[in-house]
Amino acid sequence: MNLMLVLAAESTEDPPNPVIPEVNEIVWAAIFFIALWMLMKYVLLPPIQRAMENRSSTIQGDRDAADAATSALGSTRRDYEASLAAARSEASDIIAAARGRADEQRAAKQAEADAEIAELRRSAQAEIDEARASALRGMRGDVASLAVGAAGVVLGRELDAGSQQSVIDQALAAD
Amino acid sequence: MIFGAVEFPPIENVIEWPAFLFKDSDYFAFNKIGLIYGLGFLIPTVIFLLAARGDGLVPRGFRTVAEGIVEFIDTQIVQAAIGPDGRRYMPLLTSLFLFIFLGNITEVIPFFQMPGNARMAAPLVLALIVYATWISVGVKHNGIGYIKEVLVPPGVPKPLYILVTPIEFLSNFLIRPFSHAVRLFANMLAGHILLVTFSVLCIAVFSASALIVVEIGTFSGLLAFTAFEVGVSLIQAFVFTILTAVYIGMALHPSH
Numbered sequence: 001m002n003l004m005l006v007l008a009a010e011s012t013e014d015p016p017n018p019v020i021p022e023v024n025e026i027v028w029a030a031i032f033f034i035a036l037w038m039l040m041k042y043v044l045l046p047p048i049q050r051a052m053e054n055r056s057s058t059i060q061g062d063r064d065a066a067d068a069a070t071s072a073l074g075s076t077r078r079d080y081e082a083s084l085a086a087a088r089s090e091a092s093d094i095i096a097a098a099r100g101r102a103d104e105q106r107a108a109k110q111a112e113a114d115a116e117i118a119e120l121r122r123s124a125q126a127e128i129d130e131a132r133a134s135a136l137r138g139m140r141g142d143v144a145s146l147a148v149g150a151a152g153v154v155l156g157r158e159l160d161a162g163s164q165q166s167v168i169d170q171a172l173a174a175d
Numbered sequence: 176m177i178f179g180a181v182e183f184p185p186i187e188n189v190i191e192w193p194a195f196l197f198k199d200s201d202y203f204a205f206n207k208i209g210l211i212y213g214l215g216f217l218i219p220t221v222i223f224l225l226a227a228r229g230d231g232l233v234p235r236g237f238r239t240v241a242e243g244i245v246e247f248i249d250t251q252i253v254q255a256a257i258g259p260d261g262r263r264y265m266p267l268l269t270s271l272f273l274f275i276f277l278g279n280i281t282e283v284i285p286f287f288q289m290p291g292n293a294r295m296a297a298p299l300v301l302a303l304i305v306y307a308t309w310i311s312v313g314v315k316h317n318g319i320g321y322i323k324e325v326l327v328p329p330g331v332p333k334p335l336y337i338l339v340t341p342i343e344f345l346s347n348f349l350i351r352p353f354s355h356a357v358r359l360f361a362n363m364l365a366g367h368i369l370l371v372t373f374s375v376l377c378i379a380v381f382s383a384s385a386l387i388v389v390e391i392g393t394f395s396g397l398l399a400f401t402a403f404e405v406g407v408s409l410i411q412a413f414v415f416t417i418l419t420a421v422y423i424g425m426a427l428h429p430s431h
Contacts, residue, residue, distance in 0.1 A: 016187065018186075018190050019295055019357075020295065021296040021299050022294070022296060024200070024203060024204040024205070024206070025206070025212075025296030025297070027202050027203060028209035028212050028213070029300040029301075030300045032213055032215060032216035032274070033212070033270065033297070033300060033301060035216055036270045036273070040219070041267075043224075044219070044220065045223070045265060045269060048227065048238075048241050048245055051229075051242075058232060
């Protein structure tokens, strides 16, 4: 501001007004700007914009393809996981069925074995009982002979084993 | 011009530019300002022509520069101020931005050291072109009723139109183009005078063998203001262009 005041004060003539434009400068400004504008509109800008749009569309196309591939990959993965899950389920069913059959077979075998054991046990018991009865019968005769013999010795006379049999049987039955 | 111990150049040095071509013509006398305007035409033309020769998906060299400019104007100006339907005005807005920026940046380029837009001619021409453009866009898209919509904005109580309509007429049809031009012109002229002042001050301080601290301080100030003016050149080009986009956007969608 001081500079302008000093400039104004020292000047004897009115300086040209800087706000008033010169005609020749207006003409050249108009010529050059309008020329640039028209060139920009019809020659300079279109190839640049086309190249940018082509690049954008190429990038967009590649991005869409990548998205499609990603989507396909996801679908494939889902299919694979579904197949895997189905196979696992089927395997689990097969294992469960096999396990059931094995359990049934084991139970059947177990029952069969138990029945066989019981049969063996019964026949063994019968044999034991028969042997025991036979032993008792044998022992009873021997005991009667010994007892009759011993009694004859004590009494000093010979006893008839047949007539003493009922007494011996009563004694053995009392035991 | 003596101010204390410092001799300033006369103001005519900023205003009067002798012609070196077509000297006798009143309309086509070609001076340094015309040369700066010519560079504002030539440099973008060369850059974009060289950029158009490039091919391939990845931009290189001049293509990078051209696409960077187009991308910047598209995203920061067109999309921000108009929207997707503003792309048809890309040629105008790109031309404005580059022409103004190159007309400003000569302020800090040796040999030129004068912003072309510190002269009123280019800002006035550009502001008038923008003025004609947004009015024609408004009338083309909204019919002649656009003028009425601007002068008689809806939603205002009827008695207030006595005040509002003249104000809208003045602000939109008279002051707007003037302020559009003067904003650019005055900023660049003020910046140029600032740089001249610091340059003259530097010469005076160095000539007077002043203290080294004063010399360093003055020269640092000149460097700082030079860097500042680079930023101002860019910002003024951006402001002028985005205001143009805003005016066009308002003309396209007056109800917004």
